[in-house]
Amino acid sequence: MFKNKEEFKFEFSRRIIESYGRTVEEAHITEKFLTLETMVRDYASVNWATTKSVVKNNEQKQMHYFSMEFLMGRLLVNNMMNLGIYDIAKEGLADYGINIHDLEELESDAGLGNGGLGRLAACFMDSLASLDYPGHGNSIRYEYGLFKQKIENGYQIELPDQWMKTGFMWEVRKPKHRVPVKFFGRVVWNESTGRWEHVDAVVVNAVPYDVPVVGNDTTTTNTLRLWSAEPSDDIPANSDFRQYVQNVRDICQCLYPDDSTPAGKMLRLKQEYFFTAAGIAAIVKAHLRVYPNLDNFHEKNVIQLNDTHPVLAIPELMRILIDEHNYEWEDAWDIVTQTFAYTNHTILAEALETWPISTMQTLLPRVYQIIEEIHRRFIGYVKEVSHRDQELIDRVMILRDGTVYMARLAIVGSFSVNGVAQLHTDILKERELKDFCDIFPNKFNNKTNGVTxxxxxxxxxxxxxxxxxxxxxxxxxxxxxxxxxxxxxxxxxxxxxxxxxxxxxxxxxxxxxxxxxxxxxxxxxxxxxxxxxxxxxxxxxxxxxxxxxxxxxxxxxxxxxxxxxxxxxxxxxxxxxxxxxxxxxxxxxxxxxxxxxxxxxxxxxxxxxxxxxxxxxxxxxxxxxxxxxxxxxxxxxxxxxxxxxxxxxxxxxxxxxxxxxxxxxxxxxxxxxxxxxxxDQEVKDLKASGNYHAWDYYNNDMRIRRAVDSLVNGTFHENKEEFRVIFEELMNRNDEYLLLADFxxxxxxxxxxxxxxxxxxxxxxxxxxxxxxxxxxxxxxxxxxxxxxxxxxxxxxx
CATH class of the missing domain: 3.40.50.2000 (Glycogen Phosphorylase B;)
Structure with missing residues (x-):
């Protein structure tokens, strides 16, 4: 591509002319920015191709990181620094009178995540490539991020996060690798094949957009694969194609749709299955391009599930092995349970995902059927090892009271379950997931998080x-x-x-x-x-x-x-x-x-x-x-x-x-x-004792009383009711998170x-x-x- 400043300048000028029909001096700043991004991506693509070739030729085991979020941040500076070309580009642009920092400021944060979960995934991608390990990401190509936050008169206002409005030149669309993903429909038994079949489904095409993940001072360049939903030609009979197209577009429109309504829940579950099903299908196809069958799939692939969002990958791989490759249940389960590892990211019970059985049965009839069988066999196993301890059985059920418990499915279907800090892992093992730790003591381990x-x-x-x-x-x-x-x-x-x-x-x-x-x-x-x-x-x-x-x-x-x-x-x-x-x-x-x-x-x-x-x-x-x-x-x-x-x-x-x-x-x-x-133990003991009373702290500490009273006496807002909900949470709902105890x-x-x-x-x-x-x-x-x-x-x- 370019080895020095003069070569960079020549290439930059040539691309501006060929792409926009104008000289560098005449080009708009966005055109200069997009040209630079494309040049850096193409520079990385040489290493990208080499990496893929080495993995294939050496038949190396690969890790696939499935995550609902990848909070990548801006990539331009990071990639140029990792490639060692930042100074060359900076000096070359300066010769054209362009300040590289002005171009950097045009790049948006990719709207592919929200918080720590997504940023951790991004840090992991950086470290994997920089340490020369073959590890790739799988997620959704969201059209809009969570939201762009504005503060107006002190209130949060949510605006669309249009992060791609100046383009996203890092991605490469790969239509040849599109994957059909099936929703709705019904499951029937085919007597001639002796297999279940998913019929009358609504089919959506998952099209991958690949983003290079550039290692620091190394050839290794891995792939972040982002799946985008596109209409299929296989549209259900007698359906309104315009409504179908809108439903398809909804899948990738927003990160974390509001799931407080049945329709929102359905869309969220659809998103989760969409990218996991597409990702699993792509990995299976890639494996079969190198190996004759899937017998050694778990020896060449390990899939890390980043929290419960991608856990449907477990029954989906079972479906592919059984329905499409004619494996018997035991053989398929043996492959699956040596393929998946699960990272738990939460202690809060409300953050451990659950889904109504009715929603999953409607949207994913065959996958739900497989979850039912996983549940049946697991409960049979627990009955054996626990000597029919019914209380234990009730506590570990994957399906119970009309609900699918995704964390339980993840633990049962994975060979490794890890927390993300030592205290967190200890709490999981000793409290939140103790029953599972007793059943599968060798699965649980700690991996304290890190940042790049x-x-x-x-x-x-x-x-x-x-x-x-x-x-x-x-x-x-x-x-x-x-x-x-x-x-x-x-x-x-x-x-x-x-x-x-x-x-x-x-x-x-x-x-x-x-x-x-x-x-x-x-x-x-x-x-x-x-x-x-x-x-x-x-x-x-x-x-x-x-x-x-x-x-x-x-x-x-x-x-x-x-x-x-x-x-x-x-x-x-x-x-x-x-x-x-x-x-x-x-x-x-x-x-x-x-x-x-x-x-x-x-x-x-x-x-x-x-x-x-x-x-x-x-x-x-x-x-x-x-x-x-x-x-x-x-x-x-x-x-x-x-x-x-x-x-x-x-x-x-x-x-x-x-x-x-x-x-x-x-x-x-x-x-x-x-x-x-x-x-932690003091919090647990205080909660268990029932002796925590927020009003005691309010009445016994004038500092607390005066600060809490200011929420409702007009000190900080002319409307004394403006912060009533905060006052109520502290005082009349007894301060769930013990602010007053720690004040x-x-x-x-x-x-x-x-x-x-x-x-x-x-x-x-x-x-x-x-x-x-x-x-x-x-x-x-x-x-x-x-x-x-x-x-x-x-x-x-x-």
Whole structure:
């Protein structure tokens, strides 16, 4: 493609002329941007083809990661950096008078995910390729993302996330690999073949769009396959083709349709089956292009199910083996149960997917029939091993009370079940999934999450990356465990001061963004205390803003009370139907309106809510943080990955002992993080005792009473009923997530943070320790553990 600046310029000019019929100077900025994207994709395609060839020729085992979400973020800079061509392109464009950063800003975040689940999948893809393992993604090509968040008058407004409006040049459409996917219809027995057949089905074509996943400084380039729904020529008789076309389009229109209605539930289930069925069919076809049959399918393919969304892949592979390749049940089940591994991402019972049997039976009649048989045989097995313990049998049923329990199906059909942090896995084994752990003790294991340190440190924070490289060399980019070498330098006052300079520079970048987008002036020498994540009651953004209210009230009522200057920064989307969460967003913004405009306090206290939080915005936020808020109720957060990104960028964790916070605190030591609040077992015991009463805390702590009363006395909104739902949740629904129980401890923790921050060199030392210990939380480590314990892949050799 191009090896130096001159070759780049020639190729760039040639493509502009051929594609748009104009010179570089005449071309519009979007044309320049699209040309650059296409050039980088084509540059990667050489390695992409080589990777596919090596896998095929060496008959290597491959891993397929099935996930409803892949929150990839922008790919242009990441791919150019990984390919080692960023500087060439930057200099070549500069010769044309083009600032590469102007082109970078035109790229949208791909609307293929929402939160930690999808970002984890993206980090895994990066690490797999960078470590030379053959591992590919399977998902849906959503036309629109979750939504674009606007804040108007403090309220969240949802707009369509039109992420493809300037094109998505990374993808390559592969119509020759289209797969028919069947919905509805009925199942009949064919006497002549001795097989069940799915007839009168509505057929939808799944067409793949492949995106290259570029490894860092390596030839390995894997594939993220995104499936798009298109009409089939096989339209049901006597149907309105226009309605059929609309129904087809609905499948890939939006990430997470509202499933609060029967129609929404049907669409969500249709999405899940659509991409899993298409993905399984494609993997089977690819396997049969190399091998004579599917007897060794599990030896050459391992499929990781990222949460319960893709679990229909288990009965779907059974269907293909039995109905299309004439395997007997036992032989098919033997292949299936050696193919699938399942990652559980939640402790919350409401987040473990279930489906009405009636919905699944209607939409997927043959797949449901197979689930019934899996259930029947599993219950037979449990009866044997449990000596007919009926209570146990009732608790582990896949089908019960008109419901399909997807997590149970996943466990039964997989050879491995993993949690995503040690505490999370322990809770699954000892509480939430204990019955299954007793039945299948060898299936359960832990794989603590990680994040790709290349994107979240090396590329998004070049100032800090340069300082680290000057201090310990650049081997950490390939081997993140080498960040530990920083430990030899953490007490060096010169390094400490240079780190503080870097942090201040990154805070200024974020402050400029806040000024431009929010119109708020923030003090870069204040403590940047940041909580950014999906808005949910258990993540306790409400505890954070109640503490802000407390501090504001103290300053207003006590002239001698002063805090160290603090800027509290929030970013979060609330699910469109999640009324409580949307009210918390309004509360944060209402508090911001009051405190930011109060001349008596605003030199000490500012509150900022950043709208439309996503990957690109996170790349500005993480490097600027002083304090990482990780304050979920202990035992509720599976892992968290934001905590790892903040840590890598030299922020101190202020958190409960929940999720991966436990392992962060173990690695950095108690003196290098600030932990508060009830522990998991204490939460469990308090709940079990029935002795928790929110009103007791309200009546016995004036700080709590005053802050809670401000929700309904007009302090932050002229309508005293505006935040009534929040008040009710805390006081009359007894504070499910124990905010009031942890409030005093949280206040003390915030005081400790402020005290620590005022000793600048000690603070810098703590931050440097966090960076040094963050190598463990690279997704490179996580992937190596998956490979060693679950996937058993071999590295590609070119």
């Amino acid at each position: 340190h290349r994107r979240w440190l090396a590329y998004s924070n070049p100032q800090l990356a340069s300082l680290i490289t000057e201090t310990i060399g650049d081997t950490w980019v390939k081997k993140p465990e080498h960040l530990e070498d920083i430990m030899e330098h953490v007490k060096d006052p010169i390094l400490q001061n240079r780190f503080l300079d870097v942090k201040r520079e990154r805070k200024q970048i974020l402050a400029d963004y806040i000024k431009e987008h929010n119109g708020i002036e923030v003090n870069v020498d204040s403590i940047f205390d940041i909580q950014v994540k999906r808005l949910h009651a258990y993540k306790r953004q409400l505890l954070n803003i109640l503490h802000v209210i407390y501090e504001y009230q103290e300053m207003k009522s006590n002239p001698n009370y002063r805090i160290y200057p603090h800027t509290y920064i929030f970013g979060a989307k609330a699910a469109s139907a999640y009324y409580f969460a949307k009210k918390v967003i309004k509360l944060i913004n209402s508090v911001a309106d009051v405190v930011n405009n109060d001349p008596e306090t605003n030199q000490y206290l500012k509150v900022v809510f950043l709208e439309n939080y996503g990957v690109t915005l996170a790349e500005k936020i993480m490097p600027a943080a002083d304090v990482s808020e990780q304050i979920s109720t202990a035992g509720k957060e599976a892992s968290g990955t934001g905590n790892m990104k903040f840590m890598m960028n030299g922020a101190i964790t202020l958190g409960t002992l929940d999720g991966a916070n436990v392992e962060i605190s173990e690695r950095v030591g108690d003196e290098n993080c600030v932990i508060f609040g009830l522990k 005093a401890s949280y206040v003390d923790a915030q005081h400790r943070v402020a005290t620590l921050y005022q000793d600048k060199n000690k603070w810098a030392e703590i931050c440097l320790v966090n960076i040094a210990k963050s190598g463990f939380f690279s997704s490179d480590r996580t992937i190596e553990q998956y490979v060693h314990d679950i996937w058993h892949l071999e590295k590609l050799k070119f």
